[in-house]
Amino acid sequence: MAIDRQTQLVSQGDCWVGRFSAMASDCEVLMHVNDESLAGKLLNVAATEAWRIEQKYSRYREDSIVSRINSADGESTEVDAETAQLLDFAFQCYELSGGLFDISSGILKQAWPFSSSSTQPSHALIESLLPLIGLEKTQWLAPYLTLPAGMQIDFGGIGKEYAVDRTLGLLSGLSDAPILVNFGGDIVCNKGPSSDSPWRIGIEDAEIQDEAQQLLELTSGALATSGNTKRYLISNGIRYGHVLNPITGWPIEAAPLSITVAEGNCTRAGMLATFAMLQGENAESFLDQQEVKYWVAR
Amino acid sequence: MQLKQPKGKINNLLAVAACSLLNQTGSAQEVPGWYIDSAVLGYSEKDRVDAIEPVVSATRVFEDGRKLNLTFVADSLTGASPNGATISNAPQTFTRPSGLGIYTTEAGDLPLDDTFKDSRTALSAQYDFPLNRLTRLSTGLSYSDEYDYTSVGFNATLARDFNLKNTTLSVGFAFANDTMDPEGGIPVPLASTALPWNQQRQGDEEDKTVLDFLVGVTQVINRQTLMQFNYSYSQQDGYLTEPFKLLSLVDGTTGETSGYVYDSRPDTREKHSLYWKTKYSRDNGDIIDVSYRYLWDDWDIASHTIDGRYRWNVSDKFYVEPHIRYYNQQEAGFFAHSLVAGQALPIDASADYRLGAFNGVTIGSKFGYRLNDRSEINVRVEAYEQQGDTVGNPIGVQNNYDMFPDLEATIIQIGYSYRF
Numbered sequence: 231m232a233i234d235r236q237t238q239l240v241s242q243g244d245c246w247v248g249r250f251s252a253m254a255s256d257c258e259v260l261m262h263v264n265d266e267s268l269a270g271k272l273l274n275v276a277a278t279e280a281w282r283i284e285q286k287y288s289r290y291r292e293d294s295i296v297s298r299i300n301s302a303d304g305e306s307t308e309v310d311a312e313t314a315q316l317l318d319f320a321f322q323c324y325e326l327s328g329g330l331f332d333i334s335s336g337i338l339k340q341a342w343p344f345s346s347s348s349t350q351p352s353h354a355l356i357e358s359l360l361p362l363i364g365l366e367k368t369q370w371l372a373p374y375l376t377l378p379a380g381m382q383i384d385f386g387g388i389g390k391e392y393a394v395d396r397t398l399g400l401l402s403g404l405s406d407a408p409i410l411v412n413f414g415g416d417i418v419c420n421k422g423p424s425s426d427s428p429w430r431i432g433i434e435d436a437e438i439q440d441e442a443q444q445l446l447e448l449t450s451g452a453l454a455t456s457g458n459t460k461r462y463l464i465s466n467g468i469r470y471g472h473v474l475n476p477i478t479g480w481p482i483e484a485a486p487l488s489i490t491v492a493e494g495n496c497t498r499a500g501m502l503a504t505f506a507m508l509q510g511e512n513a514e515s516f517l518d519q520q521e522v523k524y525w526v527a528r
Numbered sequence: 529m530q531l532k533q534p535k536g537k538i539n540n541l542l543a544v545a546a547c548s549l550l551n552q553t554g555s556a557q558e559v560p561g562w563y564i565d566s567a568v569l570g571y572s573e574k575d576r577v578d579a580i581e582p583v584v585s586a587t588r589v590f591e592d593g594r595k596l597n598l599t600f601v602a603d604s605l606t607g608a609s610p611n612g613a614t615i616s617n618a619p620q621t622f623t624r625p626s627g628l629g630i631y632t633t634e635a636g637d638l639p640l641d642d643t644f645k646d647s648r649t650a651l652s653a654q655y656d657f658p659l660n661r662l663t664r665l666s667t668g669l670s671y672s673d674e675y676d677y678t679s680v681g682f683n684a685t686l687a688r689d690f691n692l693k694n695t696t697l698s699v700g701f702a703f704a705n706d707t708m709d710p711e712g713g714i715p716v717p718l719a720s721t722a723l724p725w726n727q728q729r730q731g732d733e734e735d736k737t738v739l740d741f742l743v744g745v746t747q748v749i750n751r752q753t754l755m756q757f758n759y760s761y762s763q764q765d766g767y768l769t770e771p772f773k774l775l776s777l778v779d780g781t782t783g784e785t786s787g788y789v790y791d792s793r794p795d796t797r798e799k800h801s802l803y804w805k806t807k808y809s810r811d812n813g814d815i816i817d818v819s820y821r822y823l824w825d826d827w828d829i830a831s832h833t834i835d836g837r838y839r840w841n842v843s844d845k846f847y848v849e850p851h852i853r854y855y856n857q858q859e860a861g862f863f864a865h866s867l868v869a870g871q872a873l874p875i876d877a878s879a880d881y882r883l884g885a886f887n888g889v890t891i892g893s894k895f896g897y898r899l900n901d902r903s904e905i906n907v908r909v910e911a912y913e914q915q916g917d918t919v920g921n922p923i924g925v926q927n928n929y930d931m932f933p934d935l936e937a938t939i940i941q942i943g944y945s946y947r948f
Contacts, residue, residue, distance in 0.1 A: 315548070319546070321661065322541075323542075369660070369661075370661045371593065372592075372593060372661075373591065395550050396550070493539075495550060497549060498543055498546040501542055502542065505538070520537055521539065
């Protein structure tokens with residue numbers, strides 16, 4: 231996969247906006263700094279970090295840690311400290327979600343290629359994939375991870391939010407100016423642009439694409455969204471969403487189109503949005519219990 | 529792994545998990561390498577026992593989380609220890625426990641056996657390894673040897689994490705077998721020291737076994753607070769008597785000493801202990817550590833221990849850790865300062881002050897200085913004061929004396945830790 235290694239820096243009023251592409255998303259960094267060279271430096275740090283994480287955890291690069299784990303063919307793979315932390319987190323999320331959030335469930339996409347097919351997969355195909363899903367089948371004893379042959383993992387459900395938080399962490403270490411990091415709608419900021427003004431962020435409504443339907447204000451913390459309204463399939467008159475249940479192999483019934491959650495950091499917000507999505511029709515009641523601010527589009 | 533549908537509020541647990549991921553240092557995993565801890569402890573009781581105890585401990589933490597610890601302790605004790613006899617209004621003469629020689633205590637003085645001299649070496653090895661992501665097993669062997677006492681033990685503890693590693697359950701046991709062969713042989717319990725030597729002694733060697741069981745829960749309450757509860761049960765069997773301790777036989781009216789008998793204790797002891805500890809990390813990095821232990825046994829001993837520490841990080845390199853400990857003990861059912869001559873002897877009796885009723889207070893502080901990333905030097909200075917309570921009513925001349933004199937001790941420890 232070719233990576234576009236370009237960055238672009240423009241001035242918008244008293245705010246510098248840096249843009250680049252990473253993780254199949256449009257990424258931007260908003261910086262309330264006076265100095266263009268500082269803005270350029272911060273943008274460079276942000277892009278470098280996003281690209282680093284993208285490369286390190288890409289499933290498409292043969293030399294990535296994820297590829298090494300997935301091609302180990304039943305052998306154990308020794309992982310570095312950062313990957314160990316991500317694996318710890320992934321296992322904790324697996325437990326917390328009762329097995330619904332599972333970084334080994336990506337293989338189900340073989341049966342549910344929402345973009346290219348409009349037919350429902352056969353039960354037999356799904357049944358054949360299920361034995362290869364479930365973190366309880368793996369052995370994780372830091373720093374060694376062992377997957378049964380044929381099983382695969384990916385950090386798709388964690389990586390972008392993690393990158394957003396990591397990036398803000400790095401930038402905050404270099405400047406105490408107000409900064410907002412936005413990687414494809416997963417957003418975190420350190421503070422409002424000035425003491426009395428928040429960042430204004432639009433949330434896309436699932437039905438009305440590309441229009442800031444709801445405007446919300448953010449002075450600190452993060453927003454993350456789970457859901458992609460473009461991905462679904464209709465078969466026999468039933469609309470199947472894109473969120474798959476790794477335990478059954480079938481789409482979660484009555485899943486919302488998208489869920490946005492506000493929390494202290496993007497990793498947490500993203501995971502709550504994902505967990506809620508996996509609750510299907512109970513998404514809202516789940517989010518109510520978590521006592522977080524959220525927006526659900528159905 | 530037991531999976532349940534997420535019910536109720538999981539956001540707090542998720543917050544801890546995300547925090548640990550994003551801080552990267554949040555994981556308590558130890559850095560692989562060697563850790564060497566060495567210390568010399570000096571313990572000095574006023575007018576009684578002095579002890580010097582060097583300790584060297586080496587821990588190897590492996591990359592995969594396995595941990596091996598080897599500890600070596602050597603201590604040497606010198607000085608005088610109360611032999612159990614009461615203070616009298618006349619000089620008292622005792623035969624040394626070995627049967628060779630005598631020593632004399634002046635009227636009005638607490639009888640102390642000044643032949644008290646011993647050195648001990650102890651070795652232990654503990655191996656701690658993960659069984660899977662959530663379960664650890666720790667097993668150990670111990671051996672200690674002194675002139676007339678040998679102890680061999682082993683232990684195992686299984687710890688399992690639950691609830692995103694916020695809860696840890698532990699179950700464990702320890703077994704030890706101790707053998708003693710005091711010079712001069714084993715005294716006959718409650719035998720008079722006036723008897724011919726061969727009638728006072730009953731063989732050369734005795735042993736005892738100690739079996740301990742422990743169950744514990746450690747719970748992360750929030751990002752700053754950790755709480756621990758333990759219950760332990762200990763079963764001792766065999767020779768539990770202190771062979772060198774005596775009891776005075778005194779006149780029922782005058783309280784004057786007329787002879788001595790040997791200490792005698794039951795041959796079983798069941799102990800229970802409940803332990804609670806809370807550790808709280810303040811935002812500035814200081815740590816408050818408070819614990820309480822309640823211990824009771826079928827000898828009717830019951831004790832309370834309250835312990836508090838405050839770790840004050842004065843700077844990046846220097847810390848001060850004040851420490852206070854309070855101990856209160858209720859005496860054993862068979863504890864007596866003396867027995868009345870001519871009366872029927874009880875089945876068990878002991879005047880060993882360690883089985884008596886007393887309060888002990890330890891106050892002190894530790895001072896630590898980090899020399900660099902790899903090494904630290906520390907000094908601990910503590911004072912201990914023990915105040916005994918008189919059990920029962922003193923008889924005659926005993927009223928003129930403190931039946932349970934206070935004990936004062938100072939503790940100084942110098943330690944050095946190194947990691948490579």
